[in-house]
Amino acid sequence: MPQQNPSAHSSKQHNSNRIEPLSPKGTTMPEQSESKSANDQNRHTETIWRIVIDAISLIILLIVSIISHYEAAPFTRGFFCSDATIKYPYKNDTIPAYAAIILSVGVPIIWIWTTELCKLLYFKRYPETKFEVRLLFWGYKSYRIAPIVRNLYILTVVFGYGYLATWVLIEVTKNFIGELRPHFLAVCQPNIDCTTITLPNPYNSYLQYGTNYTCLNSDTASVREARRSFFSGHTAPLFFGFGYLIMYIHVSWSWRHLGILGHLFQVGLLVLASYVGYTRISDFHHHWHDVFAGAVVGSLIAFVTFKFILNWRRQDPQFLPYVVRNEEDVRNGDIPIRDADIVDRHVTSWETHRV
Numbered sequence: 001m002p003q004q005n006p007s008a009h010s011s012k013q014h015n016s017n018r019i020e021p022l023s024p025k026g027t028t029m030p031e032q033s034e035s036k037s038a039n040d041q042n043r044h045t046e047t048i049w050r051i052v053i054d055a056i057s058l059i060i061l062l063i064v065s066i067i068s069h070y071e072a073a074p075f076t077r078g079f080f081c082s083d084a085t086i087k088y089p090y091k092n093d094t095i096p097a098y099a100a101i102i103l104s105v106g107v108p109i110i111w112i113w114t115t116e117l118c119k120l121l122y123f124k125r126y127p128e129t130k131f132e133v134r135l136l137f138w139g140y141k142s143y144r145i146a147p148i149v150r151n152l153y154i155l156t157v158v159f160g161y162g163y164l165a166t167w168v169l170i171e172v173t174k175n176f177i178g179e180l181r182p183h184f185l186a187v188c189q190p191n192i193d194c195t196t197i198t199l200p201n202p203y204n205s206y207l208q209y210g211t212n213y214t215c216l217n218s219d220t221a222s223v224r225e226a227r228r229s230f231f232s233g234h235t236a237p238l239f240f241g242f243g244y245l246i247m248y249i250h251v252s253w254s255w256r257h258l259g260i261l262g263h264l265f266q267v268g269l270l271v272l273a274s275y276v277g278y279t280r281i282s283d284f285h286h287h288w289h290d291v292f293a294g295a296v297v298g299s300l301i302a303f304v305t306f307k308f309i310l311n312w313r314r315q316d317p318q319f320l321p322y323v324v325r326n327e328e329d330v331r332n333g334d335i336p337i338r339d340a341d342i343v344d345r346h347v348t349s350w351e352t353h354r355v
Contacts, residue, residue, distance in 0.1 A: 046150065047136045054157050061164035068171030074227045075178030078208040079185075081194030088182040088284035095276050100234045103272070104241035105163065111245055112155050115252055120148050154310070159244055162305035166240045166298055167233075174228035182284040187226040188215040232286045232294035235277040239298030240305075242269040247306045 079086055134142040181187070190213040207213050215223045246266045253262045277291040306312060 045134045045136055045142065051153075054161075058157070058160055058164060061161070061168055065164060065167040065171050068168065068175060072171070072175045074175045074224060076209045077178045077180060077227065078206050078212070079180060080204060080206055082204055085182060085287060086180045086184040088186070090183040090186045091283045091285075093285065094279040094283055095234065097234070100238060100276060103276070104237040107269075108159060108241045108245040108248075109156065112159075112248055113152060115248075116148060116151050116155070119252070155248075158305060158310045159241075161309070162240060162244065162301055163237060165305075166236055166301050169297065169301075170231065170233050170236055170294075173231060174233070177230045178227050179230040179287075179290070181226045181229040182287060184226045187217060187222050189217045190214070191216050229286055230290050230293065231297060232277060232280050232290045234280050235273070235286075235291050235294030236298035236301075238273040238276050239295045240302045241298075242273045243299045243302030244306055245269060247302065248312070251312055 135145050136142040190207075192207070192213045209215075217223050246269055249262055249266055273295070277295060280286040280291050281288055
């Protein structure tokens with residue numbers, strides 16, 4: 001019998017133990033396709049037109065929300081003299097509108113930007129598989145930009161889109177429904193006294209504005225705002241901003257290193273947003289259902305924006321400074337095996353471990 005070459009046998013055994021990346025159909029991918037897949041995964045091109053379209057979209061939403069807030073006339077709803085829910089005194093805001101805006105925008109943006117910058121510095125401690133981003137100008141010239149710039153741009157623009165969309169929905173709903181605030185009678189100062197009405201069942205008679213009463217208060221802006229109770233313009237933006245941030249923390253922080261600290265921050269954000277909503281009820285600026293609806297709407301828009309528009313995922317090379325993949329992705333051929341040692345270090349150090 002011919003003798004087998006030990007070196008050939010060893011080489012054959014070594015090759016048989018090598019994990020080959022598989023295509024979706026289960027066939028071995030050629031080395032060239034493997035290399036091309038890896039290169040495609042590490043590269044991304046954005047066009048200047050996307051930035052222009054994003055800017056135009058945000059400007060349109062901003063203009064619509066401003067016009068709806070300052071110019072559009074709300075529905076002029078009447079009232080019943082027996083309605084005790086609109087007879088509360090007027091109180092100043094515990095949380096002013098400007099403070100709610102600063103909280104709902106400033107806290108998420110500062111938090112997200114700080115996390116992304118820290119994440120960039122963190123990954124520089126390990127061997128790097130670079131993720132290349134290029135910005136294409138007018139279809140013929142492109143410039144390389146840092147991946148962190150694209151990360152921050154996408155996170156901020158999508159946040160701005162969801163935030164302005166929330167405001168548009170708030171303003172349009174307020175004007176179409178025209179619900180009276182709890183302090184409506186105190187602000188309107190109607191020219192009638194319900195106790196002097198001699199009609200049958202006076203406290204159950206519907207009084208229409210312009211026909212049965214007018215407001216004596218000369219501050220038309222305050223009277224107009226007293227007709228825009230549903231839903232809360234404090235609560236919805238806060239629940240959107242904080243909801244967006246809570247989901248970002250969920251996918252971007254390393255729980256293994258922080259224990260339950262990240263979850264503590266999430267609960268704190270929820271409590272703060274709820275507290276602002278509670279003050280709107282205790283200040284007699286909103287009914288309880290206004291605050292509840294605002295919280296639900298803001299949370300839903302945050303979820304839809306983060307989940308389906310931003311589409312942020314853990315270990316996504318489109319959003320991390322460097323490629324991060326797990327062992328299963330290596331076996332499926334998503335990245336070359338030669339990068340497995342680098343990937344393993346990244347995953348071990350940054351991948352989230354739930355507590």
